[in-house]
Amino acid sequence: MVLLPMPQEIKNRDGDFTIFYDTKIILDESCVFDVLNEALNLNQEIFKKIKIKLPITKSFKNDGNSIYLNKINGEKESYEIDISKEGIVITGADDAGLFYGIQTLKQIIRSSAPVIPNLYIKDKPSFKVRGFYHDITRGKVPTLDTLKELADKASFYKINQLQLYIEHTFAFKNLSEMWLGADPLTAEEILILDEYCRKKHIELVPSLATFGHLYTLLTTKSYRHLCELEVKDKPFTWYDRMAHHTIDVSNEESLKLIDKMLEEFIPLFSSDKFNICCDETFDIGEGKNKGLAEKLGKGQLYLDFLNKIIGCVKKYNKKVMFWGDIVLRHREVLKDLPKDLICLNWNYAPNPCEDNIKIISECGLEQYVCPGVGGWNLLMNIYDSAFSNIKNMVRYGKKYNAEGVLNTDWGDFGHINLYQGSIIGMIYGAALSWNADYDEDFDIVDKNISKLEYGDNTENLVGLLRQLSRCQLFPHNYIALWWYNKIFSDIEITQMQKEEFFSQTNEQYKQAHIKIKEILGDIMKLSQRVTVDKSIDFEEFYVSARGIELQNALALVIRKYDLNKEDSILIYEPEELARLIEYWIYDYIKVWRKRNKESELYRIRDFYKEICGYLRDIKNLY
Known part of the structure; x- marks a missing residue:
């Protein structure tokens, strides 16, 4: 079972509880209106997992065969979950505690529904x-x-x-x-x-x-x-x-x-x-x-x-x-x-x-x-x-x-x-x-986030993104500082910065290129396994991976022509790279607009447009 955050205390017990169509979500009479909103969200989580919507009611007592939500005064934000063959009881010390108990149950449902293992959880936060x-x-x-x-x-x-x-x-x-x-x-x-x-x-x-x-x-x-x-x-x-x-x-x-x-x-x-x-x-x-x-x-x-x-x-x-x-x-x-x-x-x-x-x-x-x-x-x-x-x-x-x-x-x-x-x-x-x-070790954390957040049962997605992050040899800020140094007299790159920007070897760039292509393929395969509500997330991952590949390729062009490194290799010729960057920016713009206002998107577009112009002129410049 994948839970994040991991509860402070969790005890596994024999047996289980099965959510059926006649299982109820019962709000104790002490619950305020906002608990109803979260009960509805809980019901939606159950529906996504097992395609059943449970009836929701409010009562002075727990009738059994239910998910019972109630409050008992206690330490702020703390909660308990008691799962037995009779049902599930979530007890919050306050409204926030009950809310957090419901979040934990939603995670349990993602891992286990409709058959929920019997267990007891007692939980509270380390930091206020x-x-x-x-x-x-x-x-x-x-x-x-x-x-x-x-x-x-x-x-x-x-x-x-x-x-x-x-x-x-x-x-x-x-x-x-x-x-x-x-x-x-x-x-x-x-x-x-x-x-x-x-x-x-x-x-x-x-x-x-x-x-x-x-x-x-x-x-x-x-x-x-x-x-x-x-x-x-x-x-x-x-x-x-x-x-x-x-x-x-x-x-x-x-x-x-x-x-x-x-x-x-x-x-x-x-x-x-x-x-x-x-x-x-x-x-x-x-x-x-x-x-x-x-x-x-x-x-x-x-x-x-x-x-x-x-x-x-x-x-x-x-x-x-x-x-x-x-x-x-x-x-x-x-x-x-x-x-x-x-x-x-x-x-x-x-x-x-x-x-x-x-x-x-x-x-x-x-x-x-x-x-x-x-x-x-x-x-x-x-x-x-x-x-x-x-x-x-x-x-x-x-x-x-x-x-x-x-x-x-x-x-x-x-x-x-x-x-x-x-x-x-x-x-x-x-x-x-x-x-x-x-x-937990970071590789375990990666697996847990992959499964819980993205529904990736292979548990590989975040690990792939971690590998992708290591392939960024010439990131956006390096490109910007190199370009500003080239066209503005008051922005200088120190010798130490130049050595840092271009410190990777040809072989490292070649291996990064191969790795990025491999990761892109793996992410595309995973995208077919996850729910449709994650489609924008995967679009962002695709666009990021393609951009990293092209930024690395740009570094090699700069080394060969701008820095006159005779031993430099090229992944793409400058004109071809310009075309690929333009198509990438077009896709980047579409992804940006799905979650953000237009804001200063034009600055990124125009910046890379200038870079592409430079790439198309480069053989005439040197």
Whole structure:
């Protein structure tokens, strides 16, 4: 039986219970209306498995031959499942506990229905907060239906907090100059999503860039004067959007602008928390405030403005969370931080150091440990690195009594990474943040996710995707930096970066090409075995695999012509490669549009169109 998260306590017993057409789903009279919604979802799960819909009723007692849902006061979010020959009883300590018990039963049904083995489960979470952080600002804005799908998926795996990273992708009423062309979320969409999440026992926590990473705001004609560095009119690059654009902390207009944005954004969320971000303020004290930084120190300059933003949020009675990277870089200011903050302590290395988590713990600040699903810059998430990162960060969170785990999914360099690749890392993070002692080998985890999430009875799918992720020898961000270096004088690639970008041998590229073709064939065979509702997921996997193959082939063309490597091989001649990339982009666009708004898809299309033009001219250029 495949269960994710794995319950804290599970006892197998002799015998079984069989779901028949006359089995009932009974809600105890204490159950609130939302339990009915989940009983309907449970019934749908049963129907998908055995093509029987059970009658649903409400009663003061359990009549037997039933799935009986009830509540008894106990530890928050905990539940018990008792399966015997008489039926199934799910007892939740509260509404959330009952909800999570139903999710576990749905997983049991996927594995076993109609004959359910007799067993007893007693379960509760390791962490109070089990979150997922999804970037919707770096070029891709999901549709409301996709965000609801994400909430459904997250709650199924017992995630109880969702955050959406926003810089400019909300339709602020007086900032159309900032969001036009980004297909932003509207206030109505957020209100609908917030309500939807609450019914799934998910807290939708608002997250808004308020200090650094304000490229789109601070390059407008109206507000560029509020940027720490002088803003010049120049072509857009994904690199520039991420590397600069910190707000001018000494200009009084800066705080007034941020405060106005907060005033409009905060009321849309029912959460009592607010994430002000404030990470990676790379430029602070490097431009207009250089003299002030020399006088006070960059750490103090950061702290002073951080406290002002905190004050703006606290007047709405919200608990403030922020990314901890800057205060950990300037540890002299840690002692002066307000003690009621939540520090989001991130590290995405496969073997992260625990020092920063220990430091925040010793400061007395509440913290979430924040690993990552490893998809940014790439067409397929790097599962080896991401799983190791998640496992280690959760372990440190347990060791230092972190309040929660916030597993992150970013979209650097245009958010080329597709939705489904990150769901696998989200599931693994959910499994560990519910049960921190879960310690299966990664190959077993891959098999379990393949079967439970994708209905793949061969249990091979996620393992194939893990192999595919290892074949990315020349990913999207390498291509972008190489191209920007070629056409823009102010973006340079260091010698070390060049060596990293082109460090693979001809033989490694040949073997990767063969492996990708093999994996594509295997995934296509598996797609015929899974349910129709997974068809978009498999389209994303196909498109990702084909893209990786073509990105690798592009690296070989660059080595031969641009770097003049005489020993270089080619998989495709430049003109043929251009044609294949164009067809791939056409398919990528179709897949993007199935889950996302148009948003900044044009940037990816136009970027690769330029690359194709280069490929068609290359023999004339060299």
